[in-house]
Amino acid sequence: MVTRSEASPDLREENGLAGAYLAVALTALFGGVTIGLFQALEHAGLNLYPALVPVIRSYYHGLTVHGVLNVLVFTTFFICGFLPFLTARALERPLASRALAWVTFWLMLGGLVLAAVPLMGNAASVMFTFYPPLKAHWAFYVGLTLVVAGTWLVTLNLALTLRAWRAGSPGVRTPLAAFMAMVTFTMWTIASLGIAAEMLFLLIPWSLGWLAGTDALLARALFWFTGHPIVYFWLLAAYASWYTLVPRQAGGKLFSDPLARTSFILFMVLSTPLGFHHQYTDPGIHEGWKLVHAFLTFAVFFPSLLTFFNVVASLESGARARGGRGWVAWFGKLPWGDPSLAAQVLAMLLFVFGGVGGLINASYNLNLVVHNTAWIPGHLHLTVGTAVTLSFMGITYWLVPYLRGRGLWSRGLALAQVWLWFGGMTIFSHAQHNLGVLGAPRRTMLGAAPYLRPEWQRDLLMTGIGGSILFVSAMLYFLNIVLTLVASRVPAPEMPRFAEALSGPDHAPVVLDRWQPWLLVAVVLIVIAYGPSLTRLVATTPLTTPGFRVW
Numbered sequence: 001m002v003t004r005s006e007a008s009p010d011l012r013e014e015n016g017l018a019g020a021y022l023a024v025a026l027t028a029l030f031g032g033v034t035i036g037l038f039q040a041l042e043h044a045g046l047n048l049y050p051a052l053v054p055v056i057r058s059y060y061h062g063l064t065v066h067g068v069l070n071v072l073v074f075t076t077f078f079i080c081g082f083l084p085f086l087t088a089r090a091l092e093r094p095l096a097s098r099a100l101a102w103v104t105f106w107l108m109l110g111g112l113v114l115a116a117v118p119l120m121g122n123a124a125s126v127m128f129t130f131y132p133p134l135k136a137h138w139a140f141y142v143g144l145t146l147v148v149a150g151t152w153l154v155t156l157n158l159a160l161t162l163r164a165w166r167a168g169s170p171g172v173r174t175p176l177a178a179f180m181a182m183v184t185f186t187m188w189t190i191a192s193l194g195i196a197a198e199m200l201f202l203l204i205p206w207s208l209g210w211l212a213g214t215d216a217l218l219a220r221a222l223f224w225f226t227g228h229p230i231v232y233f234w235l236l237a238a239y240a241s242w243y244t245l246v247p248r249q250a251g252g253k254l255f256s257d258p259l260a261r262t263s264f265i266l267f268m269v270l271s272t273p274l275g276f277h278h279q280y281t282d283p284g285i286h287e288g289w290k291l292v293h294a295f296l297t298f299a300v301f302f303p304s305l306l307t308f309f310n311v312v313a314s315l316e317s318g319a320r321a322r323g324g325r326g327w328v329a330w331f332g333k334l335p336w337g338d339p340s341l342a343a344q345v346l347a348m349l350l351f352v353f354g355g356v357g358g359l360i361n362a363s364y365n366l367n368l369v370v371h372n373t374a375w376i377p378g379h380l381h382l383t384v385g386t387a388v389t390l391s392f393m394g395i396t397y398w399l400v401p402y403l404r405g406r407g408l409w410s411r412g413l414a415l416a417q418v419w420l421w422f423g424g425m426t427i428f429s430h431a432q433h434n435l436g437v438l439g440a441p442r443r444t445m446l447g448a449a450p451y452l453r454p455e456w457q458r459d460l461l462m463t464g465i466g467g468s469i470l471f472v473s474a475m476l477y478f479l480n481i482v483l484t485l486v487a488s489r490v491p492a493p494e495m496p497r498f499a500e501a502l503s504g505p506d507h508a509p510v511v512l513d514r515w516q517p518w519l520l521v522a523v524v525l526i527v528i529a530y531g532p533s534l535t536r537l538v539a540t541t542p543l544t545t546p547g548f549r550v551w
């Protein structure tokens, strides 16, 4: 039997690279979801933390590890493995510099290890948002900064690869998957300048003792400069799969390639200049700018709507080709027996509710109701915890077998896993949203809270039940992946082929196939939206706040 890697041996190195990133990503996810179980059980009144000492020393130590492993490590390493892999396939050529690619991987892994030492050692229990004046060990900040620097090298490699391809293919439209990878990394690179500045100018010198104090407000502004667009960094990688692979997995075609490019360009332009929507309650930022950021937040909802329309229309073309009928009933004709497809379609379904919740979060007066309540983890487990995570799981259901050269160990187990995640998350996130509306705070060891209210009890219990189902689902996932790696006798699959488009890229002007001009637009918009506030914050920063270690 001929696998693709034997047929085109020139991309074997890219396979290895993707495998290396995946190994790190999935290890992080394993650690992350395991701690998630203890959080959910704690909320339900079962405090198992005493048994976790000395590995996890407190609820807050665990919560930091949960956040960092899930949303910083798992996502970033997955994306840095997956999108370059897709690019190489789409362009049918190796990355411009494999040496650079490996240096990048080792740099990121080195940074991760450096950050992991204080993180696991309870010297950086500052949550994944690491807001000062909570003060972590310097190695935590330096390590994470190296990981971010690594992602910039991925951008560089993608840009060089695309340039080399372009030189050999003048006048040809960039294959959609490669275009999307490039746009995603370009967006992320400009967006990550905020966190890089926060690290280099505030947190690192402060944690090393070179600066006596810090400035919580300036740090938060720089953090959210990156912290909002980072969610699009995660989502766009999932979207790349939804647009370029899922339509064909569903038996259909992508509805519109130009519309897909339009939505990615809009994401590149609009993802960053709106971080103040995380700072509605912060003093020291003018309400006028908060309003501008609120409007831009609603604007960035638009490319998500384009995505929704385009992807659903593509799914429908697949379902109708398989005999689907009716306005809604066609949905049942999707190939639900394919766990990769089922995972990603269910991820999309829950993402609808994540999107609706996001609009609520973005609305100033409603935000005041849900701010810092359990509503927020309710929301983010639908978005990054499902739209992204369940999609990535779905991708690995073909990617891991493909890279390993062995079929998935059990399709049935995978399908059960996918539906359990869907069901568990429906229960978990509904309960968290409810708790938030009832005023339960987030980031709190609720079982130990003296102000625990009787009306929270039911949803706290449901958090525990939903979280336990999620944990079981995750363990079934890892079991299947490990057995695929070591024990599967199923023949190796092909990689899913890229979807054709009903309306192809040539139906649109060339400017929709370029990322550089849009980068300029994005930068101009960022300067307008952030320039005045950041300049004033930097010019007036007192840098007088001492650091605290409250754990």
Ligand code: HEM
Pocket: 032, 033, 034, 036, 037, 039, 040, 043, 063, 064, 066, 067, 070, 071, 074, 127, 128, 129, 374, 377, 380, 381, 384, 385, 386, 389, 441, 442, 443, 444, 445, 463, 466, 467, 468, 470, 471, 474
């Ligand atoms: C078994 C699955 C999971 C369970 C049971 C779980 C449970 C929880 C709970 C109960 C909280 C709220 C803690 C609090 O506010 O005090 C939480 C927070 C969080 N979870 Fe999960 N989670 C799971 C998977 C995930 C995944 C897959 C992701 C992302 C990829 C994720 C990302 C986060 C983040 C970012 C927070 C907020 C952390 C913070 O406030 O600093 N979780 N999780």
Ligand SMILES: [Cu+2]
Pocket: 227, 228, 277, 278
């Ligand atoms: Cu945001």
